[in-house]
Amino acid sequence: MLSWIDYLVLFVPLAFVMYMAIYSKKYIRGVVDFLSTGRLCGRYLISVAGVAGGLSIIGLVAYVETHYKTGFALAFWQNLALPVTVIMGLTGFFFYRYRQTKALSIGQFLEMRYSRKFRMFAAALRSISEILANMIMPAVAARFFIYVLDLPTHFTFLGIEFNTFGTLILVCLILALSIICISGDLGITITDTLQGLLMYPLLVAFIVFCLYKFSWFEEMAPVLGDRAEGESFLNPYDIKKLKDFNLFYISVYILDLIIHRGSWVTGGASRARSAHEQKMAGLLSDWRASLYVIFYVLIAVSILTVMNHVNYAQDARVIRTELSSQVAREIAPTAEIRDNIITSVSNIPQHNHVIGRDTPLSDKQNLDTPYIDAARVEFQNDPDGNGDALTQQFRALYNQMMLSVSIRHILPPGMLGLFLLLMVLAMISTDDSRIYSAAGTVSQDIILPMIKKPLTPKQHMMMIRLVSLGIGVIFFFGSFFMSQLDYINLFVAMMVTMWQGGCGPVMIFGLYSRFGNVWGAWSSLLSGMALGLGSIFLQRKWADAIYPYLEEHGMVESVGNFLAAVSRPFNPIIEWNMNAERCPINSYELYFLTMLITMVIYCVVSHLTNAGKEKFNLDRLLHRGIYAVDGGVQTKSDWSFKGIIRKMVGITPEYTRGDKIIAWSLFIYSIVFRFIIMFVVVIIINTISPISMANWSNYILITFLIIPGIVAVITTFWFGIGGIKDMIRLFRDLKARAEINDLDNGMVDGEVSLADKAAFEKIENEKKEAGNTAR
Numbered sequence: 001m002l003s004w005i006d007y008l009v010l011f012v013p014l015a016f017v018m019y020m021a022i023y024s025k026k027y028i029r030g031v032v033d034f035l036s037t038g039r040l041c042g043r044y045l046i047s048v049a050g051v052a053g054g055l056s057i058i059g060l061v062a063y064v065e066t067h068y069k070t071g072f073a074l075a076f077w078q079n080l081a082l083p084v085t086v087i088m089g090l091t092g093f094f095f096y097r098y099r100q101t102k103a104l105s106i107g108q109f110l111e112m113r114y115s116r117k118f119r120m121f122a123a124a125l126r127s128i129s130e131i132l133a134n135m136i137m138p139a140v141a142a143r144f145f146i147y148v149l150d151l152p153t154h155f156t157f158l159g160i161e162f163n164t165f166g167t168l169i170l171v172c173l174i175l176a177l178s179i180i181c182i183s184g185d186l187g188i189t190i191t192d193t194l195q196g197l198l199m200y201p202l203l204v205a206f207i208v209f210c211l212y213k214f215s216w217f218e219e220m221a222p223v224l225g226d227r228a229e230g231e232s233f234l235n236p237y238d239i240k241k242l243k244d245f246n247l248f249y250i251s252v253y254i255l256d257l258i259i260h261r262g263s264w265v266t267g268g269a270s271r272a273r274s275a276h277e278q279k280m281a282g283l284l285s286d287w288r289a290s291l292y293v294i295f296y297v298l299i300a301v302s303i304l305t306v307m308n309h310v311n312y313a314q315d316a317r318v319i320r321t322e323l324s325s326q327v328a329r330e331i332a333p334t335a336e337i338r339d340n341i342i343t344s345v346s347n348i349p350q351h352n353h354v355i356g357r358d359t360p361l362s363d364k365q366n367l368d369t370p371y372i373d374a375a376r377v378e379f380q381n382d383p384d385g386n387g388d389a390l391t392q393q394f395r396a397l398y399n400q401m402m403l404s405v406s407i408r409h410i411l412p413p414g415m416l417g418l419f420l421l422l423m424v425l426a427m428i429s430t431d432d433s434r435i436y437s438a439a440g441t442v443s444q445d446i447i448l449p450m451i452k453k454p455l456t457p458k459q460h461m462m463m464i465r466l467v468s469l470g471i472g473v474i475f476f477f478g479s480f481f482m483s484q485l486d487y488i489n490l491f492v493a494m495m496v497t498m499w500q501g502g503c504g505p506v507m508i509f510g511l512y513s514r515f516g517n518v519w520g521a522w523s524s525l526l527s528g529m530a531l532g533l534g535s536i537f538l539q540r541k542w543a544d545a546i547y548p549y550l551e552e553h554g555m556v557e558s559v560g561n562f563l564a565a566v567s568r569p570f571n572p573i574i575e576w577n578m579n580a581e582r583c584p585i586n587s588y589e590l591y592f593l594t595m596l597i598t599m600v601i602y603c604v605v606s607h608l609t610n611a612g613k614e615k616f617n618l619d620r621l622l623h624r625g626i627y628a629v630d631g632g633v634q635t636k637s638d639w640s641f642k643g644i645i646r647k648m649v650g651i652t653p654e655y656t657r658g659d660k661i662i663a664w665s666l667f668i669y670s671i672v673f674r675f676i677i678m679f680v681v682v683i684i685i686n687t688i689s690p691i692s693m694a695n696w697s698n699y700i701l702i703t704f705l706i707i708p709g710i711v712a713v714i715t716t717f718w719f720g721i722g723g724i725k726d727m728i729r730l731f732r733d734l735k736a737r738a739e740i741n742d743l744d745n746g747m748v749d750g751e752v753s754l755a756d757k758a759a760f761e762k763i764e765n766e767k768k769e770a771g772n773t774a775r
Contacts, residue, residue: 502528
């Protein structure tokens, strides 16, 4: 239970953050302030605010869930994506051409390239996908606090019984929506920055605590090394049997980086004082990420150590028993099944697994297996026959809530209060940002184009507030009805497939092809949506509807043989084995198939419907040649060696000496150190002489803890001081703007479309006149 110190540590900073959201409202003077913080933010303000946005409960829970099953060997191969991102940055892939369109939002670009009807449909689909993917965040946060505080499923207030889960979801959403409705993006930026400034010292404190409590060489490393062949948590060359998160996952990740480079591009409004400041904030984001990456790693490794090392066997038994009992109380269909599960797991003895003496643990046989099996046996007595589905739900919640229950036993009083504060701040910052992002898309790209008369600033801001409240209501009910059936990362991938499944070809070929047309775009997006919905149905209804149907009609063996035969050439990375509890094809595999199918559909349909028709005028879209407007000058890229290096590093004439230092240091750290030295060189060394498990342990220690730890200490002071200076400057600039009566209240999207149309008409007329003169 929490002590009074924990409550004090939790509520005082939280009250100050909410006060600042209310205080910032006085500086709202127009739409530009409400939508983009008046475009007055500095690079460090944006970066510090990004710390709060980057750290989330759902992110930490998903990270622990994934690495509790896969360890850190797989992360080695994620370095394969580094050259891909460098090449895309070198060529300005997608974003350079997107900027050439002069579109201020993704919706406006889709209208310019395809049609207004397609714009509205695409924006609606993107919003639905985004909302579905993010609406589980309050549910994950609510469950997290229920499990970490060991709260009852129901409580009584004023003689009325309330559901604890629903009440916490409501509290989470009220805090986030309050910031949005009070002061919009200005309030989000200010509160996120304050939260970021608070998070820096909190993260450092937890990093120091974990390193003090657990020994890397005597406890952490041996636990990570105690895995069966093919499932190593340390050796990246010994992961062939890892399920769900394996080399195929890395391949899908890299393909996704390319195809969906611009699928989630935001509108033209920016918080930064200038485009250069925004770019520098992006460069700083990589340094910023090192702080919470090391925090994620240490929390995950600490939980692995407590749950699997014999030194903490007694704590592990208590954690597993409490965790199983809490999950049973939440999902058991009857009181008898619930009580039987609680009794069964309570009778499981304390483990005596000694590393090096006993058989290494595996995905199928580990110290959690007896608890999952105990629940499976009891769920088979479900009167409705949903034993397999209940077992799958039990396993999912068991894995996701491992963090919550474990951390309560790991942290002492005071530290637990600080951890809860960190999680509350992370919850608020992610909820308000995700809700506001979806509200912006719905408002700007769906509702606004349908309004013929431009809105006043007050009407515009009220529209965004109302849309945000509507999305909050969807989040509330969605958190109840979208029960967790898969890993969180897989669930999110499954939800975004509805948009990302078909939008990649629409965005990429929209900028890089003349043959692509509106029919190809419609076909790609609709087929992607259908395949995405099919994936959701397949994953959600497999255990309680699809598999029973196959079993009833005697099709289990034939379908199982077909899936096994199709996947056999890709074994063991891809194995589609029939399973009563879970769909044989996981979410990432379905996502991969959807991306390939929709790309083929876009190309085929576009080519067929383009027969005998004039291809799209790409020069007009990109304002090239005779369509160059506003005196724009087309410059040729410098492809000399020095020019390529400058492009790779991102240096432009705007860079000061300090900016160049930041850019070069990031390049050296990312490419020279992480990719060449810690990846390519390591591969060469391992090819010549295989690296021992002890040295792989040292590799993880250096690349995941020591180097990021040094970077974290530097950035804590560097970003902290810079963030405070930028915050002071922001309030000074806001105060100065508040004294000016004639403020820029922002542009309505419809006005931008009219301006573009007028410019295009003028250009077309000039082109016709030039043609007539020539004739």
